[in-house]
Amino acid sequence: MIKHLKIKDYTIIDALETDFEQGLNVVTGETGAGKSIMIDAVDIALGAKASKELIKNNCPKAIIELEIDLPEILSQQISQNFEIDIDDNQLIISREISATSSRIRVNGVLLSLNELLEIRKLLLDIHSQHQTYTYLQPKTHINLLDSFGNNEHQRKIAEYKNLFKDYQTSIQKLKTIKETSQNNQQQADFLKFQIDEINSAEITDVNEFDDLTARAKVLENAQGLKEVSYKAFEAIYGEDENIADDLDRIKGFLDKESSCDENLKNIAKNLDEIISNLKETARDLRNYSDNLDCDEESLNQLQLRLEVLSKIKRKYGGTLEEVLNNLNKFENEYNLIGNSEEIIAKLEQEIEVQEKALNILASEISDERNILANNLSKTVTEKIKDLEMPYAEFKVHIDKTELSTNGVDNVEFMIITNPTENFKPLVKVASGGEVSRVMLAIKTVFATSDNIGTVIFDEIDTGVSGKTSQAIANQLSELAKTHQILCITHQPIIASVADTHFHVSKIQNIDKLDVQVEKADMQKREEIIAKMLSGEVQEGSLQLAREMLNKY
Numbered sequence: 277m278i279k280h281l282k283i284k285d286y287t288i289i290d291a292l293e294t295d296f297e298q299g300l301n302v303v304t305g306e307t308g309a310g311k312s313i314m315i316d317a318v319d320i321a322l323g324a325k326a327s328k329e330l331i332k333n334n335c336p337k338a339i340i341e342l343e344i345d346l347p348e349i350l351s352q353q354i355s356q357n358f359e360i361d362i363d364d365n366q367l368i369i370s371r372e373i374s375a376t377s378s379r380i381r382v383n384g385v386l387l388s389l390n391e392l393l394e395i396r397k398l399l400l401d402i403h404s405q406h407q408t409y410t411y412l413q414p415k416t417h418i419n420l421l422d423s424f425g426n427n428e429h430q431r432k433i434a435e436y437k438n439l440f441k442d443y444q445t446s447i448q449k450l451k452t453i454k455e456t457s458q459n460n461q462q463q464a465d466f467l468k469f470q471i472d473e474i475n476s477a478e479i480t481d482v483n484e485f486d487d488l489t490a491r492a493k494v495l496e497n498a499q500g501l502k503e504v505s506y507k508a509f510e511a512i513y514g515e516d517e518n519i520a521d522d523l524d525r526i527k528g529f530l531d532k533e534s535s536c537d538e539n540l541k542n543i544a545k546n547l548d549e550i551i552s553n554l555k556e557t558a559r560d561l562r563n564y565s566d567n568l569d570c571d572e573e574s575l576n577q578l579q580l581r582l583e584v585l586s587k588i589k590r591k592y593g594g595t596l597e598e599v600l601n602n603l604n605k606f607e608n609e610y611n612l613i614g615n616s617e618e619i620i621a622k623l624e625q626e627i628e629v630q631e632k633a634l635n636i637l638a639s640e641i642s643d644e645r646n647i648l649a650n651n652l653s654k655t656v657t658e659k660i661k662d663l664e665m666p667y668a669e670f671k672v673h674i675d676k677t678e679l680s681t682n683g684v685d686n687v688e689f690m691i692i693t694n695p696t697e698n699f700k701p702l703v704k705v706a707s708g709g710e711v712s713r714v715m716l717a718i719k720t721v722f723a724t725s726d727n728i729g730t731v732i733f734d735e736i737d738t739g740v741s742g743k744t745s746q747a748i749a750n751q752l753s754e755l756a757k758t759h760q761i762l763c764i765t766h767q768p769i770i771a772s773v774a775d776t777h778f779h780v781s782k783i784q785n786i787d788k789l790d791v792q793v794e795k796a797d798m799q800k801r802e803e804i805i806a807k808m809l810s811g812e813v814q815e816g817s818l819q820l821a822r823e824m825l826n827k828y
Contacts, residue, residue: 277729277760278400279366280343283317285335288782294793299775300756303764304804309780310791311764315402315734318342318762321371322396323389328375337374344369347729350398358395360385369395402732403715411689411718412703412711418687420718421672423725424648429641436637440681443630450623453616460613467610470592474603477588482597485585488578495575498568506565513558520558523551631679638683642674645685649674652721659717659751660691664744665710667695670717689718712736713748720751723758730760737767745769768808772824777801801825 283292288310305311320326321340331338344367346354351365360367360383369392372379380387382395401411411420422433481487494501513520527547534541585596593599612619649672656670668691675686690699693710705711712733719731733752737745745767752761753773765771777796782789796804805824806817 277345278318278342278762279345280341281314281318282339282341282343283314284339285332286317286338286340287313287330287332288789289313289317289332289791290788292791292793294778294795296760296762297776298760300752300761300763300773301776301778302771302774303762303778303780304766304771304808305780306782307766309782311780312734313791314780314793315732315762315764318400318732319402320373321369322400323380323392326371326373326378328373330373331375337372339370339372341368341370343367344399350727350729354395354398358382358385358387358391398727400730400732401719401728403712403719403734403736411715412705414688414701414703417672417689418682418685420689420722421645421648421652421687423722424652425644429644429648432637432641432644436634436641436683437681439630439634439637440679443627443634443679446623446627446630450620450627453612453620453623460616464610464613467606467613470606471603471610474588474592474599474606477584477599479585479588479596479600482595482600485582485589485596488582488585492575492578492582495569495571495578502565502568505561505568509558509561509565512561513555520551520555523547523554527551634679635684638679638685641683642676642685645674645683645687648672649687655721656717659720660714662747663713663717663751664740664747665693665713668693668710668714669699670714671699673699712738713740713744716748716751716755719759720755723755728759730762731755732762734764736763737765737770740767742769749773766808768805768821768824771801771805771808772821772827777804779804798825 277298278296280295281293283289285291292314294314303311303314316324317340320330321342346362346365346367348365351362351367354360354367355362362383366383368381368383370381372381378389380389380392382392387395422429425433510516510518512518527544530540530544530547534544588599589596592602653669653671657668660668660670671690671692673688673690675688676684677686678684689702691702691705691714692699693705702714705714713736716733716736736752737748740748746769748767749770749772752763752770755761756775763770763774771777777800779794779796779800781792781794783792794800802818802821802825803813805821806813809820810817
């Protein structure tokens with residue numbers, strides 16, 4: 277529900293803030309006081325068209341901010357779908373309008389207008405005489421009708437949609453394979469060439485190129501490595517004077533004198549280990565030098581192999597691992613083309629089975645929809661007639677179509693408002709007052725099945741009598757049990773049933789015009805309703821206002 281509305285420098289409003297409540301929030305005020313400005317501001321905050329003309333004169337920008345309490349499930353859905361952090365199920369939507377741009381933030385995150393409109397669908401319905409309503413749009417009617425069904429009907433709808441999704445996937449796959457097969461021979465020849473070229477390289481180890489590169493570097497420098505390693509061996513442990521012999525003599529001196537000092541004996545022991553390791557190192561150097569291959573032919577063969585691998589890498593991947601991955605991909609594509617006729621036949625058979633199952637399920641759903649349509653038509657018609665539209669009749673019209681994501685039905689809401697007319701689409705209802713009443717009736721019927729938290733009615737009572745006002749008041753009260761309702765009204769009966777009453781007035785100073793919104797207490801409500809009844813506050817109208825407020 278909408279918890280808080282904040283407006284700054286918007287049309288004639290300097291600054292306005294108000295808190296809305298759960299249940300029925302009624303907004304009253306003189307004609308032209310600015311009641312609809314508030315509703316329009318909510319509409320714009322949630323994605324309606326905004327222009328620089330909405331900015332208050334001599335101000336750089338207009339700002340509208342909504343704070344909305346979300347149910348837990350909706351909070352999680354919005355958070356996941358739009359990557360928005362939501363704390364304590366609070367959503368703050370801010371729209372800033374300047375002369376050159378319009379910025380939208382939701383919990384501080386910049387969103388596009390389309391993203392905001394997607395969020396709006398989950399939060400709010402606005403019904404005014406100047407808007408196209410959600411419920412008027414034929415594309416929404418089939419989902420509304422289905423929402424009127426029981427859990428078993430919902431299960432069948434979900435099953436059908438999943439099956440239809442698989443069916444579409446199969447059709448697209450078949451289309452792709454058939455399109456590919458038109459040029460499959462040329463593609464197959466090219467794939468075969470690629471496969472043969474990679475296979476000719478006989479790659480069995482993804483590390484081969486790196487290993488061979490390292491070996492080639494050694495072979496290219498073999499003579500120098502052989503010489504330096506042998507010279508190192510000679511210096512350490514050769515036949516002439518060497519480091520090992522010198523250290524042996526030093527150790528002998530230490531051993532001779534170590535009897536005089538235990539510390540010297542430990543040093544001699546450490547030196548003995550050093551000499552042993554040094555001799556082992558010398559032997560390793562001699563073996564390395566003796567075993568180093570300086571064969572030019574081996575180097576040539578190795579370099580030829582590196583050239584083969586380098587060429588393959590350049591053509592089919594930056595590494596041998598990528599080359600082998602591409603080989604696997606090429607082989608799969610080649611096999612797919614080679615088996616295309618078999619795959620096409622199998623897919624066509626699979627599609628035939630899916631289509632048969634879809635038709636059976638769609639037929640069952642369609643039968644159920646016709647029953648739901650009759651029940652819904654009667655229920656909504658009764659609600660509309662209660663709203664002083666005695667000749668009105670509501671009908672859910674169903675046409676048969678080809679298989680689609682919604683089955684084999686095309687659903688549209690139709691209505692008669694005058695006995696001399698024929699049924700026409702709900703979207704073509706001409707009278708704004710009639711539309712609002714029809715919307716109220718439909719919304720009341722669907723109150724338990726839709727997920728919209730807030731519904732706004734702008735002057736739903738235009739041109740109606742006291743009897744109709746009473747009926748509208750009753751249905752608004754009923755709807756307010758499950759939804760937050762914001763309702764602009766001129767009817768005292770409707771104002772008297774409000775859970776929360778807001779009064780809007782203009783404040784005109786010498787050089788300034790502003791709008792004030794007051795949450796009316798009981799005494800103020802009595803005065804407002806009394807004035808609505810008689811045009812001014814009198815004892816008689818005050819008494820009647822008290823009676824109405826006490827009654828409701």
